[in-house]
Amino acid sequence: MTYADPSDLVRGGEVHRDLFVDQKLFDQEMSNLFANCWVYVGHESQVPKRGDYYATTIGSQPVIMVRQKDGTVKVIYNRCPHRGVQLVNEGHGSVGPMFRCPYHAWTFNTDGSLFGVPVKDGYKESGFSESCASHGIEGVATHVYRQFVFARLAREGIGFEEFFGESLTTIDNMVDRSPEGRLEVAGAPLRYMHYCNWKMLVDNQTDTFHPMIAHESSAGTVRKIWEESGAQGPKPMVVEVVLPFTAKHEFYVEMGIRTWPNGHGHTGTKYSIHSDYTLPKEYTDAMEAAYGAERAEAILQEARHNTVYFPNMTMKGAIQTLRLFKPLGPDRTLVESWVFRLAGAPDELLERSALYNRLINSPTSIVGHDDLEMYERAQQGLKVSATPWVNYQREFHPGERYDSTQLWSGQSEVQMRNQYDAWVKFMKPAVSGEEVQA
Amino acid sequence: MTVTKQDLVDFVYAEARMLDERRFEEWLTLFAEDGIYWMPLHHDEPNPKLVTTLFHEDLLLLKTRVLRLMGERTFSQQPASRCHHLLQAPMVDRFDPDAGEFSTWASFLYTETRADEKLFYTGWVMHDLVLIGGELRIKQKKVQLIDCDAPHRNLQLFM
Numbered sequence: 001m002t003y004a005d006p007s008d009l010v011r012g013g014e015v016h017r018d019l020f021v022d023q024k025l026f027d028q029e030m031s032n033l034f035a036n037c038w039v040y041v042g043h044e045s046q047v048p049k050r051g052d053y054y055a056t057t058i059g060s061q062p063v064i065m066v067r068q069k070d071g072t073v074k075v076i077y078n079r080c081p082h083r084g085v086q087l088v089n090e091g092h093g094s095v096g097p098m099f100r101c102p103y104h105a106w107t108f109n110t111d112g113s114l115f116g117v118p119v120k121d122g123y124k125e126s127g128f129s130e131s132c133a134s135h136g137i138e139g140v141a142t143h144v145y146r147q148f149v150f151a152r153l154a155r156e157g158i159g160f161e162e163f164f165g166e167s168l169t170t171i172d173n174m175v176d177r178s179p180e181g182r183l184e185v186a187g188a189p190l191r192y193m194h195y196c197n198w199k200m201l202v203d204n205q206t207d208t209f210h211p212m213i214a215h216e217s218s219a220g221t222v223r224k225i226w227e228e229s230g231a232q233g234p235k236p237m238v239v240e241v242v243l244p245f246t247a248k249h250e251f252y253v254e255m256g257i258r259t260w261p262n263g264h265g266h267t268g269t270k271y272s273i274h275s276d277y278t279l280p281k282e283y284t285d286a287m288e289a290a291y292g293a294e295r296a297e298a299i300l301q302e303a304r305h306n307t308v309y310f311p312n313m314t315m316k317g318a319i320q321t322l323r324l325f326k327p328l329g330p331d332r333t334l335v336e337s338w339v340f341r342l343a344g345a346p347d348e349l350l351e352r353s354a355l356y357n358r359l360i361n362s363p364t365s366i367v368g369h370d371d372l373e374m375y376e377r378a379q380q381g382l383k384v385s386a387t388p389w390v391n392y393q394r395e396f397h398p399g400e401r402y403d404s405t406q407l408w409s410g411q412s413e414v415q416m417r418n419q420y421d422a423w424v425k426f427m428k429p430a431v432s433g434e435e436v437q438a
Numbered sequence: 439m440t441v442t443k444q445d446l447v448d449f450v451y452a453e454a455r456m457l458d459e460r461r462f463e464e465w466l467t468l469f470a471e472d473g474i475y476w477m478p479l480h481h482d483e484p485n486p487k488l489v490t491t492l493f494h495e496d497l498l499l500l501k502t503r504v505l506r507l508m509g510e511r512t513f514s515q516q517p518a519s520r521c522h523h524l525l526q527a528p529m530v531d532r533f534d535p536d537a538g539e540f541s542t543w544a545s546f547l548y549t550e551t552r553a554d555e556k557l558f559y560t561g562w563v564m565h566d567l568v569l570i571g572g573e574l575r576i577k578q579k580k581v582q583l584i585d586c587d588a589p590h591r592n593l594q595l596f597m
Binding site (some may be wrong): 173186190191192193216217220222225236249327338347350351354355357358359362363364366368369372374377 | 477479480487488490491492494499501505509512513514539566586587589590591593
């Protein structure tokens, strides 16, 4: 089932409103786009021991990330091949040596292969060995990069290295910020329900024209209170974190943008709102001991703002947060915001990451309230059929290309255009697409 | 001031009423200078500084929220939210007049509305109160939601 040629819906810095409101197009995103791309699933530290699992979704598809006997991590579908029962509920747990379906006690090795069916005689002349169920639980192409687990649902398609290319340097920077080169998920994620299309959230990550406007009420108020108090002495952590949101246009223009092929990109090539955080001496000493002074300084100076890992994950290496925009419908998105602990770093850094997550990404966040209001007003406004195109032409030049790493001015909407270029590319039918239909 | 158990109960009710009536600036005066408003993201949340929480706010942040609610360009408050607290009779868990330290526990239903959207929350509220200059003040108000880890919509006022 194909809605239209996706390339008809993206043109010269404009994107058709159907990308945000149309159910058929959303279904096509689930069956094609989310199958063709390498999508973030979870972090290895969530499944430390053999049999530990984390159940989640890739697009509309329920999957399980599970630690194998040999120590590797594999992603399989969360569906008993018998009658379809989910083998585990969403979230964390351990299955021990094997999965056991709670309905009829079929058992599966942690790689998904069928271990046993009770009273097998009942299938003696049934042709079971030719059945779909006899294959066990379907697996998914899995790739782990420095503890970050990605999966591609399509049986064939772009390779992991080709898909991400140089964009992996953001993950590198986040991991390198640990003196031990290792991260751990710290606590549960924030879960924040948005009544808007998932792509609006991705767009907003590199939208550097909105902070001083949409966040005037939140960050502007922090600035006001800080200035009225005399702005003396060291800034409280809260002030240090929120104040940069009020920076003027020039700050964001100079900050720069880098785009990579396949829809990935980031803001903050030269510096960012995360550049001026105070770092405890205990931490910089540990970094120097681990990497040498020069390399440690280079790691800590790379303070990228938001990195978009197309299609639906964003990362802040400098503050160890990761956000996942889980599409539930054309006008429904579940936002998960995770925090990581840098192994070998003092608690003060984790404290700032946790504080940042709460202040900026939480359903209780005043910054979040500003943003969600804009997304949901846009979701309503895009019902207007008389104006079918959404505009992304800030600093657009016809003929612009996204097939190599490039640097741009920091307030260009180029990264959003890069995403829609990739959107067209990966909306082509997925191999074995009918098996991953929404 | 000699504090009675009834004074503690009255304090908790009066605080909830203040919030229902949007007397937010007055509400801020109920907090001790180092007072904290805490809403965990986890059940049995360990150190709230080392995991993400829904709220773990000092007076600076609470004051920011209250000021923002009144702002001209606070678009998420156009129209403004309304809230309603329904409290079970608070129980006094700690009553130590000599130390000037008291704790209460109450079960609640909370409703927050904005335009046509109505949100319901259920949980328990625990007040740690202290005597400062003869007045009861909030040292910590902890709001434990029954579904703290669920996907939430905007929560813009105070439980």
